Amino acid sequence: MTARQCSNHxxxxxPTRMEKYHWSHSPHLExxxxxxxxxxxxxxxxxxxxxxxxxxxxxxxxxxNSVRIGGNNYGSLEENNKLASVTLLRSYMSDxxxxxxxxxxxxxxxxxxxxxxxPFPGVVDMWGFSGGLREDRAALLAANGFxxxxxxxxxxxxxxxxxxxxxxxxxxSAIDWLISQPKVKSGGVGLVGLSNxxxxxxxxxxxxxxxxxxxVSVSGYPMFIGCSLATQTMTIPxxxxxxxxxxxxxxxxxxxxxxxxxxxxxxxxxxxxxxxISCPVLLVYGLDDLLIPNVEWMCEVIFRRMQQxxxxxxxxxxxxxxxxHLITPCYNPPCSRKYIKLLDEMWFVGGDNKTLFAKxxxxxxxxxxxxxFKYI
Numbered sequence: 001m002t003a004r005q006c007s008n009h010x011x012x013x014x015p016t017r018m019e020k021y022h023w024s025h026s027p028h029l030e031x032x033x034x035x036x037x038x039x040x041x042x043x044x045x046x047x048x049x050x051x052x053x054x055x056x057x058x059x060x061x062x063x064x065n066s067v068r069i070g071g072n073n074y075g076s077l078e079e080n081n082k083l084a085s086v087t088l089l090r091s092y093m094s095d096x097x098x099x100x101x102x103x104x105x106x107x108x109x110x111x112x113x114x115x116x117x118x119p120f121p122g123v124v125d126m127w128g129f130s131g132g133l134r135e136d137r138a139a140l141l142a143a144n145g146f147x148x149x150x151x152x153x154x155x156x157x158x159x160x161x162x163x164x165x166x167x168x169x170x171x172x173s174a175i176d177w178l179i180s181q182p183k184v185k186s187g188g189v190g191l192v193g194l195s196n197x198x199x200x201x202x203x204x205x206x207x208x209x210x211x212x213x214x215x216v217s218v219s220g221y222p223m224f225i226g227c228s229l230a231t232q233t234m235t236i237p238x239x240x241x242x243x244x245x246x247x248x249x250x251x252x253x254x255x256x257x258x259x260x261x262x263x264x265x266x267x268x269x270x271x272x273x274x275x276x277i278s279c280p281v282l283l284v285y286g287l288d289d290l291l292i293p294n295v296e297w298m299c300e301v302i303f304r305r306m307q308q309x310x311x312x313x314x315x316x317x318x319x320x321x322x323x324x325h326l327i328t329p330c331y332n333p334p335c336s337r338k339y340i341k342l343l344d345e346m347w348f349v350g351g352d353n354k355t356l357f358a359k360x361x362x363x364x365x366x367x368x369x370x371x372x373f374k375y376i
Contacts, residue, residue: 047335053139054099056091092136094143106173108159109151110135112142118183120147121190121376124174128195129340131155140329144369147184149174162342163227171204175211188213190376195219195325203229203236206276214375216368218284219325221292222302223270225257239263239270250343258292264301274302275309280375282316284364286323290350318367323360324351330365334358
């Protein structure tokens, strides 16, 4: 791990909480896979959520002799079986990175600025159905030399508690504000988004081409589901997610929508006009994505539609064998199941092989950083 890929410098020695990993001393690979204890005693999902990125995680690594671990119950692990132990600090903000809360200018967000005079390439960072304001990826982007603005667009302060009609002006305000900052390179910014955030990134690039210089869409799809994007002259409609006549869970209902290939092709009223995108696009997707089993086909649709408008060189696909839907920066525990608070449901999103998924996250993070540096 290098400082240019993931920050490893601690700003404080007081951790917010401790994550604990255990390995057994065994020749079997599956017995050496780390298992994270769920924070706060919850077992709803296996996603690591770092709320306060100004403080590092304290990670305890313990190696036991011939101990097999079942589930999340570590009561059978005894001190006299421990072979070795080490405690590490995992930081999201490297030395010199500054954090600035933004609650004016027509949007909510947090800006992270690297150390130095700049100007730095600017990136707007958006997450998906999680809602709220997540800062961990933006902090890591700043640790790698980007002026990164994490923005909230749902379930935060006075923003809507549910997805609905989003206004292009909200996101454009954030982009304009970031471009105007003295330590940010002029001429445009990059957009990074995961899941619905990746879909938003594609839609914003199609509408704000002169302000967007690069897009990294991670597990994004070429159609809004359950939400729409309104501009001054038109609305990009979203497929109505509430039309669930089968009585299935929202998870199965969304999967059925994702499998309806006719909804995504050119000419569909729901399709995002990706052929209007004029900047380079990196499409990142997992080949073990259980939420969107046909995600590779979807990305091929985006690629072909951009190619038809002679923009083939602008679109690059990065399919990752073993990765699920929630592809995050490297060295975070891979997440294969996600609790969706808005729907009160557990969604199984793929990537059960933690070893393969972790390697995929390394590939994604390295390629995305190279891509953003090249084009912003």
